[in-house]
Every structure is written in structure tokens, then in C-alpha cells.
Amino acid sequence: MAGINGFLRAAAMLALVWVPAAAGAQDAQYPIVIKHALGTTVIEEKPERVATVAWANHEVPLALGVVPVGIAAAGFGDPDGDGLLPWVEARLKELGAEVPALFDEGDGIDFEAVAATEPDVILAAYSGLSRADYETLSMIAPVVAYPDSPWATDWRAMIRANATGMGMAAEGEALIDRLDARIGEVAGGHPELAGKAAMFITHLDASDLSVLRFYSDNDTRVKFFADLGLTSPQSVRDATAAGQYAGEVSAELIDRFDDVDIFVTYGDENLRQRLLSDPLALQMPAIAKGALVMLGNDAVGTGANPTPLSIPWVLDDYVALLADAARKGE
Template sequence: MKHLLAIAFTALLATATFAQEYPATISHAFGTTTLKAKPVRIASVGWANHEVPLALGIVPVGFARANWGDDDGDGLLPWVSARLSELGADVPALFDEGDGIDFEAVAETNPDVILAAYSGITRADYDTLSRIAPVIAYPEAAWTTTWREMIHQNAAGIGMATEGDALVADLEAQIATAVAKHPELSGKRGMFVTHLDLRDLSTIGFYAAADQRVQFLEDLGMSTPQAVKEASEAGKYSGRVSAERVDMFDDVDVVVTYGDQARMDELAKNPLIARFPAVARNAVVLLANDPMGTAANPTPLSIPYVLDDYLTLLSQAATRDTQ
């Protein structure tokens, strides 16, 4: 599905007039941020926070360069490039976050607000950024913000809370329409395994129940296995268990992970990994370092861009029988 936003939502933004009263105060993990007036110059750090203003028709003055899934190396994911083209906008400043936040680059954009609702910023990062401009941090814990919360939090931070609500509703409607075409996924239990290291298969890493990759599987009609819920620590987006305990995941119907088939074939040779029922059935969705792999971590613009394709992959894994 290569469209970005539903026509109905685009029309809504074109005709509606919304107002957010100021001063506006937004709560987050580090306290509260008060905005005295509607921000005009918007910057963002962390993952995909810039997609909220872009989806709402606002071009940020700067945001983080894509460091995963960027096929052509231009620092932009394809749905971001497409949206900038739709808005007739040039590429703004791109912050290189390979070694952490580039505070100087952020400051050079002279922002009125800095969006970081989905990020891993620390208290020290927050304090430094706050000396540049008011910061909209994550609601509770690092990297556990859902795509809905990302939209609500960042939209409020740019004075477009009502439009953010409409964007969430539109995306939910698109998801519901697409999921209805795949009843075979209903009730299937999906586990998202982190990158498995061929050099050390003594443990199995997984994204926890609070991670939005896992919650996106629930959006797509699946459920989170009880074993994953029990192994997830509060406030943590990932976990790890001994491979000797792989039998605890015998209630997993589909595994989603990063890698290719050759790598999975090597993993399956490991006697412990081979005991993983979903792996034994080859009920696995393999994601590469490409836009599809990136979009498994859902964002406002990526959801409609890859929704149908991702559902197809999940459906194929859920119904796969190697015997």
C-alpha cells in the first residue's frame, strides 16, 4: 500500500480550523513542558517524531537522519521522501545521531519546540535540549511510546492536538480495513525476536510487551503470547532469556525477526533454537534492513505505506506448513 494518508483525512485538514489555547502544558516522563505560543519552527530528535508534523502538513526545520532502512543513503525513508514531495518541500536539516544527539546541529535550526515523544533521551539529554527550546519527551519510559501516543504527544506539542486525534482515527480505520482481509491472523500469537547472534546463541532476545513492534502485531489482529508478557519487565522495551528455556515459547504461532533465510537456516541447526516450535514450522517472518523491516516499528507515515505487504507476510507465516 503505497499511499500515505487517506484522501478523507487530507480533505479534513484542508477544510478544518482548529485552535489550541496557550499557554499549553504537556506532561511527560521528565515533568512538564509549557509552551507560551504555537510553535512555528519545529525540530525533532529520536525515531520518526518528525513524521507527525509532516503527516499534519508541517515541514520541520530539522530531524534525525534515517540510520536504518535507508536504501539509497539519502538519510530519508521512502515515505518521508514521498511526503516532502507531496508538500513541495526541500529536505530540511538532517541530524546525525550515530553517536548520540548532535546538540549543536539542533541548536543551529533555531527551533521553537523539539519533539522527542518516541526516543531514548536521558535526563541529561532533556536538560541540554531544553536550553535550546521546549522539549516534548516520551510519556513514561524510553522507547516504549506507542505510535498513537507519539502522535498525540507530538501533535499537542505543535498546537495540533485535535488534528492529531483525527490522524490516529484515520490510521486506525485504514488498519481495520486491511486487517478485515486477513481473518486467518485473528488470535494468532506473534513474538518479535531481536537480532539473533550466530556467535552466541546462549540467549534469545525479544521485544517486550511494551514495545510498539509487539503492540503493532496486536493492531494487526494477533495477540501477544503469555510467555512474552510474563518475561517482559515493566518499563523495558526488550528482554532476554536463556536459550535453554526456549520451550516456554511453545505458545508462539508466528515469529518475526530480522535476517535472511540463509541466516535462519544456520540458526535452525542449533539444537536449542530448533526446539522453538514456530521456527521448526518455519512460521517466521524475516525482515531485512530495508523499508519493510523498518516499518515493522510503526510510524504515522510508514503504516499506510507498508500495511498490506506486512499483513501478507504475517499471513503467509501463520498458515505455513512445512510438512
């Protein structure tokens, strides 16, 4: 989202969902018991110092007016390389807060850095924590892990789990309601999306289109399609292994995906032209019709994986790209 007008529009949309910094948590009953895929976490009293690990978990406390003591630094989609995505930086400024400690997770979780922040709770509802990661973090503070599977927690479940871990379950539900209202408003303005089947391809190499790697119905990017009125193609569901958030098929089988209306992937104009000129790729009707959404290393590309603060920031632009592709596919 480029230019001052885009920034102001994004800031205005964020104001619709943020909770004022002064908003306090409603009374929670302690101890709070949270069951998740890696066990059960008990939080004996209201956490005062909140740390987060992995992707985007820090957006829940920030959206609820709480500044974490430490967060994972953004490893991609960060335009200026300061470790903060634009909507996170904007929210910190709105709260008048200093940047929290940034954990470098390029080689995995930095347990020493997390411990140094002395947290009362560690939020990781959207993550890929291993059993060893969870047990090590649990020696530092109670950990809110993913409810079901690694990297499969949708944005609503992430808000619910992390907000509950903060003793702010009611505030989390209110945030979900506000985001749902905004999504419904924007998606409702694009009826051409209703019922269209979208496939989300992972990163493609323009020089090698021999394998199609895709996100499954278990991934948050694909789950977000349903919020926008889109459906998941049966061909994608058939090609997905049980419980997996991603899969892959040989491009020689690309004609099986003839029920795909919109093809979404990360890439530039070079990749678009490569797809449109490849005889094998053109066997997928969505590609042949040019019903392509090419996402870059920018706010919209990053925000296609929906999170509490990115949704209002990129929603209008992302839906517009999908709607344009839907029209081309008709």
C-alpha cells in the same frame, strides 16, 4: 517494496492519511501544558519552527502538513543513504518542500545542530532522552518528551503528544482515526491472524543462537501486533522485567516459548536455514513449523516499528508476511 507498482500503491495509501499542506491548525488554547516522564513542558504560543530529534517524531508534523526545520537523519533502513526513509522523502516531495536540516545522531543528539535551526518547539515523544539530554534541549526550546518510558511510546501516543506540542491536537486525533481505519481494513482481510500469539526477536547472529533477545509488550513493534489482531504470548510476558522494552533468555530455555505461534525477527535466508537446522531452536514449535517472518534492512523491516507515515507504506506487505507465517503454524 520494490518496483514502480509498489511505489504507486504505497503513494496511494499514504494519500489516505496525509493532511493537505494547506490544512491549518484548529484554534488551540495557550499556554499548552504537557506532562511527561521527564517533567512538564509549557508552550506559551503556537510554534512556527518545529524541530524533532530521535526516531520518527518528524513524521507527525509532516503527516499534518508541517515541514520541520530540522529532523534526525535515518541511521538504518535508508536504501540510498541520504538520511531519509522512503515515506519521508515521498511526503516532502508531495509537500513541495526542501529537505530539512538533518541531525546526525550516530553519537547522540547534536545539540549545536538543533540549536542552529532556532526551533520554537522540539518534538521527542518517541525517544530515549536522558535527563541530561532533556535539560540541554530545554535550554534551546520547549521539549515534548516521552509520556512514560524511553522508547515505549506507541504510534498513537506519539501522534497525540507531538501534535499537542504543535497546537494541533484535534488534527492529530483525526490522523489517528484515519490510520486506525486503514489498519482495520487490512487486518480484517486476514482473519487467520486473529488470536495468534507472536514473538518479536531482535537481531540474531546466525553463528551464535545461544541467546534469544526479544522485544516486550512495552515496545512499539509488539504493541502493533495487537492492532493487527495478534496477541502476546504469556511466556514472553513472564520473561520480561517490569518496565523494560526488551529482554533476553538463554536458548536452553527456548522450550518455554511453546505458546508462540509466529516468530518474527530481523535476518536473511541464512538465518532462516540456521534456525530450521538447529536442534535446540527446533524445540520452539513456531520454528519447527516454519512459522517465521524474516525482516530485512528494507521498507517492511523498518516499518515493522510503526510510525505515522510508514504504516500505510508497508502495511499490506507486512500483514501478508505475518499471515503466511500464521498459516504455516497451524
